[in-house]
Amino acid sequence: MSDHHAGEPLVSIRSVSRRFGDVQALDQVSLEIRQGEFFALLGPSGCGKTTLLRILAGFEHPDSGSVTLDGTDLLGVAPHRRPVNLMFQSYALFPHMTVARNIAYGLERERLPRHEIRERVDEVLATVGLTGLARRRPHQLSGGQRQRVALARAIVKRPRLLLLDEPLSALDKKVRAEMQLELKRLQHEVGITFVVVTHDQEEAMSLADRIAVLSEGRVRQVDAPVPLYERPADLFVADFIGANNLIAGVVTADGLRVPDVGVLPCPAAPDAVGAAATVAIRPERVRLGVDGGLVGVVRDVTFFGGTTRVAVDVAGLDRPLLATVAGAASVALGDKTRVDWAGADAVLLDGA
Amino acid sequence: MRRFSWLYVPAGLTYVFLYLPIVVLVIMSFNAADTPYRWDGFDTAWYGRLFADRAVREGLVNTLVVAAGATALSTVLGTLLAVGLARHTRSKLLDAIAVAPAVLPDIVLAIGLLAFYTAVQFTLGLHSILLAHTVFGTAFVAAVVRTRLAHVDGSLEEASRDLGATALQTFVRITLPSLAPGIIAGALLAFSLSLDEFVIAFFTAGPQDPTLPIVIYSMVRFGVTPEINALATLLLAVSFTFVIAAQRLSRLTESL
Numbered sequence: 120m121s122d123h124h125a126g127e128p129l130v131s132i133r134s135v136s137r138r139f140g141d142v143q144a145l146d147q148v149s150l151e152i153r154q155g156e157f158f159a160l161l162g163p164s165g166c167g168k169t170t171l172l173r174i175l176a177g178f179e180h181p182d183s184g185s186v187t188l189d190g191t192d193l194l195g196v197a198p199h200r201r202p203v204n205l206m207f208q209s210y211a212l213f214p215h216m217t218v219a220r221n222i223a224y225g226l227e228r229e230r231l232p233r234h235e236i237r238e239r240v241d242e243v244l245a246t247v248g249l250t251g252l253a254r255r256r257p258h259q260l261s262g263g264q265r266q267r268v269a270l271a272r273a274i275v276k277r278p279r280l281l282l283l284d285e286p287l288s289a290l291d292k293k294v295r296a297e298m299q300l301e302l303k304r305l306q307h308e309v310g311i312t313f314v315v316v317t318h319d320q321e322e323a324m325s326l327a328d329r330i331a332v333l334s335e336g337r338v339r340q341v342d343a344p345v346p347l348y349e350r351p352a353d354l355f356v357a358d359f360i361g362a363n364n365l366i367a368g369v370v371t372a373d374g375l376r377v378p379d380v381g382v383l384p385c386p387a388a389p390d391a392v393g394a395a396a397t398v399a400i401r402p403e404r405v406r407l408g409v410d411g412g413l414v415g416v417v418r419d420v421t422f423f424g425g426t427t428r429v430a431v432d433v434a435g436l437d438r439p440l441l442a443t444v445a446g447a448a449s450v451a452l453g454d455k456t457r458v459d460w461a462g463a464d465a466v467l468l469d470g471a
Numbered sequence: 472m473r474r475f476s477w478l479y480v481p482a483g484l485t486y487v488f489l490y491l492p493i494v495v496l497v498i499m500s501f502n503a504a505d506t507p508y509r510w511d512g513f514d515t516a517w518y519g520r521l522f523a524d525r526a527v528r529e530g531l532v533n534t535l536v537v538a539a540g541a542t543a544l545s546t547v548l549g550t551l552l553a554v555g556l557a558r559h560t561r562s563k564l565l566d567a568i569a570v571a572p573a574v575l576p577d578i579v580l581a582i583g584l585l586a587f588y589t590a591v592q593f594t595l596g597l598h599s600i601l602l603a604h605t606v607f608g609t610a611f612v613a614a615v616v617r618t619r620l621a622h623v624d625g626s627l628e629e630a631s632r633d634l635g636a637t638a639l640q641t642f643v644r645i646t647l648p649s650l651a652p653g654i655i656a657g658a659l660l661a662f663s664l665s666l667d668e669f670v671i672a673f674f675t676a677g678p679q680d681p682t683l684p685i686v687i688y689s690m691v692r693f694g695v696t697p698e699i700n701a702l703a704t705l706l707l708a709v710s711f712t713f714v715i716a717a718q719r720l721s722r723l724t725e726s727l
Contacts, residue, residue, distance in 0.1 A: 176629075176633060177632075177633075178629055178632075198629075198632045198633055199632045199633070199634075199635045199636055199637060200635075203633075204633055204634065205629075205630075205633045207626045207629070207630055208626075209624055209626055211624055211626040211627050211629070211630035213627060213630075213631075213645060213648075213649075214649065215648045215649060215651075224631070224634050224636075224644075225634035225635050228634060228635035228636050228640065229635060272634065273634075276634065276635070
């Protein structure tokens, strides 16, 4: 767990497929997870992320493909022998054991000497900030505390890889934000490679160093949060991550031609001229009330405090264009306004 | 304060109808007179007479042997059956068949068992009653443990495996303890049912070693004596204790 390993691949997933009856849960999935990173598997429900997590934990087997950890095969190893631990979505704390006994459970299975078990349990309780609650039972704890116990129980084993299944989904909003910071701090502190599975993009963006976006059993894009947001690789990612204006058309030499609307600004794509494509433009990149661009009517103004979201109906487009502006909006409902964006701020994606 | 409602009248009468005979029985067991037509004052003499009666004592021992043995067997079998049904099959039919002996009419089970014992030339005695009681005991235990299983988070066992426990360690340290309230409740139920079971015991008993309910039956043939009242009162106390304990544990089950 020392620093010189950082960045090297820890887990290699190669061409992993898994089918349940008619459903292709995983389709030729290949991923590399690096030593010491916080990795997120992100996708809508049914995208296969949980299946992949369960394959890593050993509760599920792929139909084909290979998974190695530190270069050695992982699939042939029984779940209780893997240097991998899973924090369950339900936390799965043993209700008949105290907090301390829950945490000690994994160490006792390793037949460690008692004094060492006690030391490590005390140590991890301090790490997650639960010193003093060792003798409580799970049902006497709050949701946030239970999650800390679940986390402590998994990291006390000092796994090479820690898997977290929707770690924040069971918590209320305030505790969520707190645990989010806590998870990042802990990951940094213990130096264990974390893989988190989530359907919540904000959770993935705020936690992870790198994110793999999955859809229908396939990996769509693997990237750090910022490039993932700014340079989505395909239509699915552009639509799934954050808000986006997606407009289909045909590529021309000076933009994207959209029937009944005109030629819209987009990055130059000389090789793609004549092909069907979609331009993706983030609402915060759309400028309102400028010269040129498209003419539309303000349909909706939603004030969020720091920002305002404005929806503009443009003739010829089936969905209103969204624009996010800082502070309060200078336009009102029903106003005629112009919307525009710089070609370099948009992303051109294959297909319509 | 809630206002009086006429609905309390039929409700009250129903309870009187249900419990009056039992109350009379308990009172009569303390009657000094040997006939229910007269009250000669409070007396516990019938209880003394009861314990002096050899047939009753032997019957009681036989009943306890049968109940303890049947409970032990049905607790083990019923628990394994429940876990197996929950984990390894989705068959609704197997589920229904497993619990059927609990709801089957006693007389059907009794005739069936007797026919089976005769067919395989099994000698009748305490052991045949014990096995017969295990049949419905297993069904009851399985039903109660099934209910408990539904309340247990399935990922507990996976968590145990994930933390390094073998399948056996997981069963002993996680599965059994989380089912414990259900298992104990099932065992108490099986025990109290076996204790006063008459029809099946009567059919599957051998010529010697009658259980207590059979002893009572033979005593009653010559008229109900206050001694029987005392015995019934004792049985009632034991059964009540066990049923209430079982219910308490099932409720505990839900709160966990």
